[in-house]
Amino acid sequence: MIHTIRVHAEHEYEVVIGCDWQIVLKQALDSYTRVALIYSSAMRDQIKDFQPENTEIHYFEVADGEGAKTAQSVQSLWNWLGAAGFTRSDALVGVGGGTITDLAGFAAASWLRGIDWIAVPTTVAGMVDAAIGGKTGINSDYGKNLIGAFHSPQKVLIDTSWLKTLSDRDFAAGLAEVVKCGFIVDEQILELIKGKNLSQIRGDGALVQDLITRSVAVKAHVVASDFKESFGREVLNYGHTLGHAIETHSKYSLRHGEAVAIGLVFAAQLSGVKGLLDSKSIALHEQILNDIGLPTKYPSDAWKHLSPLLALDKKSRGHQLRFVGLSGIGKTLRIEDANESELRLAYERISS
Ligand SMILES: NC(=O)c1ccc[n+]([C@@H]2O[C@H](COP(=O)([O-])OP(=O)(O)OC[C@H]3O[C@@H](n4cnc5c(N)ncnc54)[C@H](O)[C@@H]3O)[C@@H](O)[C@H]2O)c1
CATH class of the missing domain: 1.20.1090.10 (Dehydroquinate synthase-like - alpha domain)
Structure with missing residues (x-):
């Protein structure tokens, strides 16, 4: 059964829980000309068959885990968005754990002073915490999450079938x-x-x-x-x-x-x-x-x-x-x- 929870932040957005992420994401992307899907190497196999019909989609792979949340990583993403000519009517999608949604959200917050983004969390921690609430960011040499912005997504799509492959350790950690x-x-x-x-x-x-x-x-x-x-x-x-x-x-x-x-x-x-x-x-x-x-x-x-x-x-x-x-x-x-x-x-x- 699908549950939808509305979050009232700087704008209102929906968290759709129990959905098939590919189906709902395809619909959600209809309003954008171009989209960059950001994922880590660990997600490569699962995202490769995602192909929306009406939207031009680009894939951008980043390092796994905290390696995604670095200044170098966001710098190469900015360069890539620039080279691909991403404008205010384009959007980013982050597919992964909290590290990926934090990075994707921060890139969306900072590119052209803010473009739309959608979160597809794939860990328990991402689903119940990182993807909800609008905090985005990366780490600095002086500590975790020191650089960031409040920038809520347009939608959060929670497909619990992702969790089948999650390690027991990450599952338990998310349950905290x-x-x-x-x-x-x-x-x-x-x-x-x-x-x-x-x-x-x-x-x-x-x-x-x-x-x-x-x-x-x-x-x-x-x-x-x-x-x-x-x-x-x-x-x-x-x-x-x-x-x-x-x-x-x-x-x-x-x-x-x-x-x-x-x-x-x-x-x-x-x-x-x-x-x-x-x-x-x-x-x-x-x-x-x-x-x-x-x-x-x-x-x-x-x-x-x-x-x-x-x-x-x-x-x-x-x-x-x-x-x-x-x-x-x-x-x-x-x-x-x-x-x-x-x-x-x-x-x-x-x-x-
Ligand atoms: N923005 C916020 O409000 C907020 C809140 C809480 C945590 N966070 C951030 O979230 C991060 C932690 O999130 P996390 O625990 O999801 O870590 P993570 O993104 O590093 O994911 C943990 C590991 O699980 C793997 N993984 C992800 N999805 C998988 C799946 N479906 N199957 C198998 N493996 C999978 C990843 O490749 C990674 O190795 C931290 O950087 C933390 O600062 C942010």
Whole structure:
């Protein structure tokens, strides 16, 4: 069954969930003269038979993974768009994981100060997170996602059949964001997922589609209330403050979702240390994430490295660290007054 969710951002657009991406994309491209389809080497076999009848289509292959999100990569894409004579009435399509939709969206945001683009996410993380919400960007030598723009797509096409080939590790990592949506807004997500391991979830197509639909609805709702990030949108960062520090500390050997899983348990523990969240809700974080096979612990001796990294977090203001916490499931709040001993105590509780 196809679900359509409308996102109200700088313009309104549809996320079509459960569709056949080729059929819907062909229709969506009818209004454009020329289109560049951006994909990574990993997607080569799946995209080669895509051939719309009424639109001139060009294919542009980029490096896989974070290799796509570099200044060199966007520079060669700009050069190529220039040589091919792309105008404001042409469009880009990004087919791939979050790295590809981030790059395609950023190229679309910057080419001629903004042309249309369509996202076809192929990973769980891309479907529930990266392709929704209008944030686009690339990495700099100084950190991830430091260069970017808000530029929403015209459409997001979610075809869950892509997920058949996704590795268990990437599937589980994407589910960390789904679990986050359950804790911050939609408790039903937790009910649906509780007690199930990764293969039980993967093996149930209707459940996967339901989880994706619910997570997209959470993100669409939050983004609509706060497109450019004051506190409304900050709730999406639940678990991400420590998660980002762990990603950096691990030199990106952990997937984003794996680091976020540890960060979710830390944020819950910190909420507990502040007397805001009960122990049952904290334990539920660990139980659900462990059942999926996601990590929830990090080495105890890493705190001395993580603590200074937390200060670099985008949500920090001056010297004050800011965390998204919970006072119950679905009840988010800002924690701005955590002192070093409270942070350390919360960290001890997630230390291995
Ligand atoms: N813009 C945003 O709001 C936002 C939000 C979250 C994450 N992101 C970004 O998204 C990126 C992470 O996304 P990701 O986890 O999708 O990573 P990714 O794009 O690197 O994909 C992970 C791996 O899965 C492979 N892959 C993709 N689709 C596949 C499929 N259907 N079958 C088999 N393999 C497949 C890719 O080739 C890659 O090796 C990060 O760069 C992150 O910064 C952006």
